[in-house]
Amino acid sequence: MVNLVEIRDLKVEATTDSGRRVDIINGVSFDIAEGEIVALIGESGSGKTTIALTLMGHARPGCRISGGSVSVAGKDMLTLSEKQRARVRGTEFAYVPQSAAAAFNPAATIMDQVIEVTRIHGIMSPDEARARAVDLFRALSLPEPETIGSRYPHQVSGGQLQRLSAAMALIGDPKLVIFDEPTTALDVTTQIEVLRAFKSVMKKGGIAGVYVSHDLAVVAQIADRIVVLKGGEAKEIGTTEEILNGAKHPYTRELLAAFEPKPRGAADAAESGPAPLLEIENLIAGYGQAQADGLPLVRAVEHVSLKVEKGRNLGIIGESGCGKSTLARTIAGILPAAVGKIVFDGKELGRSARERSRDELREMQIVFQYADTALNPAKSVEDILARPLTFYHGMNAKARNARVDELLDMVRLPHNLRHRRPGELSGGQKQRVNFARALAADPKLILCDEITSALDTVVAAAIIDLLKELQRELGLSYIFISHDLSVVEAICDEIVVMYGGKKVEEITPAKVKTPEHPYSQLLFSSVPRLDPTWLDGLEQDPELVRAYCRR
Amino acid sequence: MTMTHSETKSDRISGTRLGYRFNIIGMVGLSVILFWALIAILAPLIVPYPVGEIVDLDYFGPMSRDFWLGSDYLGRDMLSRILMGARYTVGLSLAAVTIACFSGVMLGMIAAVAGGWLDTVLSRFLDALNSIPSKLFGLVVVAAVGSSIPVLILTLSVIYIPGAYRFARALAVNINAMDFITVARIRGESTLYLIRSEILPNIVGPVLADLGIRFVFIVLLLSGLSFLGLGVQPPYADWGALVRENIGGLPFGAPAVMAPSFAIASLTISVNLLIDNLPKKIRDRSE
């Protein structure tokens, strides 16, 4: 087979704030054959997008391609002039961006932008181009293919925009399409639709592709070969089959291990105490002006009741906008409920945090998704952890000092980290500090709102292990909110499925394979598996998809 | 990782000396500012001639060895007058900008944290105040109460409170939306704690840069008012007033006209240069 792309010893350097040059891509080589889809996989900062962009001869501001060669269809992209490069962009290779919402010009119609490539390169007449665009819209199973092009980008949904950006890439009949995490921002049920559309169009046209992603399961569905990247170096290259079943490099194995289902160890005999730790009855909460009936204008949580037993964990799962985070905020008293009862440890709590006593506040802590915004960047780790100790426990400096060390031990962080600011920590370290601050209060219940979602797979898996250990040591309970079924399965005793602000089903991890409610069925079956045949073999009831997917 | 580690360690030991980068343009700006600050403090000790005394027989005299910057419309030494003028220009502006920024930033943080009607009323009122052009505001106040030095300081600061308020409020509103504020709120912390310990440390950098920009505005406005004869009144004279006194020398190209202008420009441009080239913390992530 002839290689369409040959990358040899590619080096890219970036200029840091202090003007120092650092290599962010350090000698990467791989090939792509005609019609082959190669995935670049790695955590954030591994250089996968940077490499993909060099295929088009492009480096983002601040970066410079400093060595090696990128030859595409016999041309070395790095030695072409700016004009020659512009000539092949859009025609020989095209780019599908990570955030289609940002990649569409808000001031022009979708059609104008989709056919812009044909206009720039004079490939065909505008009328032909429009007809071809409509064909592509149809092939990508977009709704109303005839008229969707006349809309403006802000008038269509995220999933649609993502497929429209694929149409924008395919209109010039490229030999190679670069997909830059095109489904990362989408919900799982939407992701399936988009992935299927991409796959069928690519296979039908025999187009080669580069698929950049951090999600091994997604990549397994679409790629022929996988390049595993870490720290700007290719750690392992192999066919999808080889990588999934016979990974050689330890890092690849780590990535795969993070996917292993880790069922929650036999639920320790639930303390059959007299009362549950937390009981919520018929909670209604939302945003906007209160209406005549005393309910908020937009109701994000409707009639939700649930129970958490002492020492057990409750998972709440659902897609973006289902009200799961609002529910957590309502329980914590950040957003006071309009209606409903929250009974915690036998006492009914005030709906707003202001109406709760200091001890009530102390015993229920919340940990947020983004440690970046949940930790004050101007304070040291020590100050962040010490504040709840002073505030709740009135500890003096000496006691605080000792306790901060204990807390750092608990979350497996070295003591010398205490003088650092959050900005000087890695993502996983920040999330540990975030969690340690909740522990500092000595709580009985911790609300975890998507705490692993912003982390790389391997790091997230380590955090989950930590949470389990701490539960064993401290006898805590968690409410674990996530959109990721595997995470919730790994740690929870009960799982609540939410859709449109309502609780649709309550289920135990053992029964996750056989949910009863149709939405749970759809949601659970949409989670990508590490099996390359999963997507092709997946059959979902189209009625169900139509009913529950906001595409 | 190890690299960042050693850096922070040394940070703690030697303060800010390590881990910051300060370029040459910023240093030049800072030196000029420090130069004028020193002059303002030491002026009476270093003036070559008494400020009010007529020492040159000629008026609007040229630059010479005796009179480095020539003489003014009465034959007084221009260099001495400019050195003394620094006291008024720098001193008044500094006082006004301190009052303006302190009040503006306090009000801004309170409005951001409190929200609700207090925020609305305060913002609406200060925005209205802001829509009176600054020179006009100055004119109206001077027309009503005359221009003594305390009145000038107060007027200048009132004019620039809305701007400082708006700036600080916008920053504080952003910080206030962060999760760490929510965490502190549901910990049960008081509003005072939120402002002092959670918000202030995060906005102090930009607020200081804003203070510099506002200082420039105030220097320019004060000079403008003095130039119109409505600012610092004789026998005292700031740099704007010096230009006004000597405007008659303009047709002869007398140094007395341009020298005070250059003094103003050197100060304001330096502040701008410093703000655009503030020392940057080096954030080299070696990973």
Add this chain to the structure above:
Amino acid sequence: MNNRVLSLVLSRLLIALITLVIVSFAVFFATTLLPGDTASILLGQAATPEAVEGLRKAMHLDDPAILRFLRWIVGLLQGDLGTSYANEMPVADLIGGRFINTLQLAGVTALFSVPIALTLGITAAMLRGSLYDRIVTVLTIGVISVPEFMIATSAVLIFAVYLKWLPALSFANDVTSLTDLLRIYAMPVITLTFVISAQMIRMTRAAVIETLNTHYVEMALLKGASRPRMVFRHALPNALGPIVNAVALSLSYLLGGVIIVETIFNYPGIAKLMVDAVSTRDLPLIQSCAMIFCLGYLLLITTADIIAILSNPRLR
């Protein structure tokens, strides 16, 4: 225009109205409530207490402040700007012709500065980081950092004293030919153009750079678009709102500029009138001039805001 845009625009207009009320309140009270008895100032030191008392009555100075404020506002709305203390003429007559003069000055300045500033601002943004860009940036910072009178005096020194091309001072009542007109306007317009353009260049450059940094412009690059196409098709249509906004905001700096420029060049405009009124403490005249300035300023910043709302494609 849809409902959302309409309601945003209406609320902006309402805010402008409320602001105007607060501003007129501030102007009135700043000029009347503060120390100094107007009647005795008017009659001079030789006046008898009876005469002062009589005048106070005639001017309603003993009425509560709020009543006088309302009377003043109602007068303003009916076009009655009051009578000048200094020469007993109706304020409206004093302002009339001079207001036109100032408008002419502002208009001519805008005519020059807007095209120059937009060209420089946009080209500097397009060639960001180049020597050209750096020169433009340094010059604009320089002009912004110095007082207006320094630019005026420098212009006089260069064009009138050294080059002897233009007269140093304006005399608008002595115009006999087009060249005269040009010579009269030249100096004030040059000065004001410098002041306004510097602001406008800075804001325009920033607005264009911001849109050039967006993902959709990068996307256009990856589609193979040429540089001009990226700028004119993708960046500028989205930067239009911010640019027009920048123009309106910069024009509001004219108000501060004319006060200095009219004084230094002796230009018979409304700003010069007001500065003179301040030195004679002619309150009705000051109030009216101040209101005209505030109104103009408010008009400009409100226009800027409304343009920003209208140009947001997401609200279409």
